[in-house]
Amino acid sequence: MTEPTVDERQLTVEDFPILRSVGTRWSDNDVFGHLNNAVHYQVFDTVINGWLSEVTGFPPTDMPALGVVAESGCKYFHEVRFPQTLVVGLAVARLGRSSVTYRLGLFAHEPGESSAAGKAVAAVGRWTHVYVDKSTRRPIDIPEPIRNQLSAVAQRS
């Protein structure tokens, strides 16, 4: 599977097959009055694990295998801040045998607005999970119930 080149600054909520909301917190804002850059990763983690748990029915802390983060990255285009609500788009950029790489788009809207439609993408993330055996911690094939969900999303990404 080849991964198409994406002009990341042009991404909109329509480019993502999965969209999920995450609230911001007072303590997320740093001294500059915007979200500290590490918060974006907390948000990405929450979206990926929350989504996986819902669609597979496994509790997020008790999956059949551990999805360990092998690599993560983020490009920051626009500031976001509490009390905005974040809308995170999730896509599957690459699906391997034991690993999956997600592309994430972070959008923000004000408390009084109901969606992030039409908003410029504030940040774009990349996130690779490698599935490992719970005891040996060695890479294994992505468990079937998880792979099925990832495949379906990959086709719409």
Add this chain to the structure above:
Amino acid sequence: MTEPTVDERQLTVEDFPILRSVGTRWSDNDVFGHLNNAVHYQVFDTVINGWLSEVTGFPPTDMPALGVVAESGCKYFHEVRFPQTLVVGLAVARLGRSSVTYRLGLFAHEPGESSAAGKAVAAVGRWTHVYVDKSTRRPIDIPEPIRNQLSAVAQRS
């Protein structure tokens, strides 16, 4: 204003004039698989500042005076965990000239449920803000637009 004795373990969502939702994050869960105890304070802060900002119209980071935390506390009755949604009840326990003490009740519901009605209170917080001048950092009277909101809530608490 005297502060009535409250049997905190018996509090329900009906006992709070203000109710607000806050999502949990994957990183909130510690090694025991439940919310780390410090997260409760991040949640309380978010609820108080988010509510104040909405009802007064001031941005949370640009109030006419600083609400500095003089004291905080929490009693933990039941575990809560990601991916539950938190519902936080807010009441005014004591309203002074330059300070306000909030009582907060933390309730949790599962992702598939729409409210925390009927849930046992998981934690009860207490939180005192003292208003100080932005430059001198000395206590001042609570600014009028904030006091009006606090008074209205105090009467329903």
Add this chain to the structure above:
Amino acid sequence: MTEPTVDERQLTVEDFPILRSVGTRWSDNDVFGHLNNAVHYQVFDTVINGWLSEVTGFPPTDMPALGVVAESGCKYFHEVRFPQTLVVGLAVARLGRSSVTYRLGLFAHEPGESSAAGKAVAAVGRWTHVYVDKSTRRPIDIPEPIRNQLSAVAQRS
């Protein structure tokens, strides 16, 4: 054991039998340029669990029983901020059969200074752990190796 009244604002590093250092982080500072109030609780947790682990030899995540936080509280007297180093004093205020209450004093010094001697206490915390059985999660007697350490500290508190 009766707990003596303490004038908390007058506490110094000499009033605590245990002293431990904790660094601050850039992201600890909130919009006001000082430590967000929830960070104090992360710091207290780190000091208690780090100390317990060292003196008992048990890994902090694998104690013979779980020390669950039943109650926590903090009074904030002075601002602290990154990049200051925190020095936390730990004392045992009350030692029960299945629970222990700690008193914590938080002091800060600048990066170039080597200790917090002579500094005013910036915050005073209170923290109650109840020991529970790992599987039933019901209160049990504090395990002997932990109790021995707590007793020794209580006598010097």
Add this chain to the structure above:
Amino acid sequence: MTEPTVDERQLTVEDFPILRSVGTRWSDNDVFGHLNNAVHYQVFDTVINGWLSEVTGFPPTDMPALGVVAESGCKYFHEVRFPQTLVVGLAVARLGRSSVTYRLGLFAHEPGESSAAGKAVAAVGRWTHVYVDKSTRRPIDIPEPIRNQLSAVAQRS
């Protein structure tokens, strides 16, 4: 300036001109008993800003220009956990006119050990700061006192 290819898994503390220690916290460990992946970014931020502040003499929250994070990334090779101490190596991978890209190596040692010498690198980070004017938030040349420090480190990187 061309950026040489680096075999990141082979990096040791000797490969970094700057080394700084950062403690871990109880709440850094997630449900898997190791540092949540977002914590690495908090640590990188702390090291970069702490170092810059010390060598330039500017307070970290009051630099002559804002160093805004344009991009960050991390590869995770080995687990780290509280109560280990982290040692972070800092190098300048690329120095531009208004931006700087750091390479960071994260090493860990046990509480009883005094250094991270000989340890395998646990994670490697990449971090780009763009300097912007405080009011217009548009890119500007890196201020001289900061550039001088970065140049000196770049020559040893």
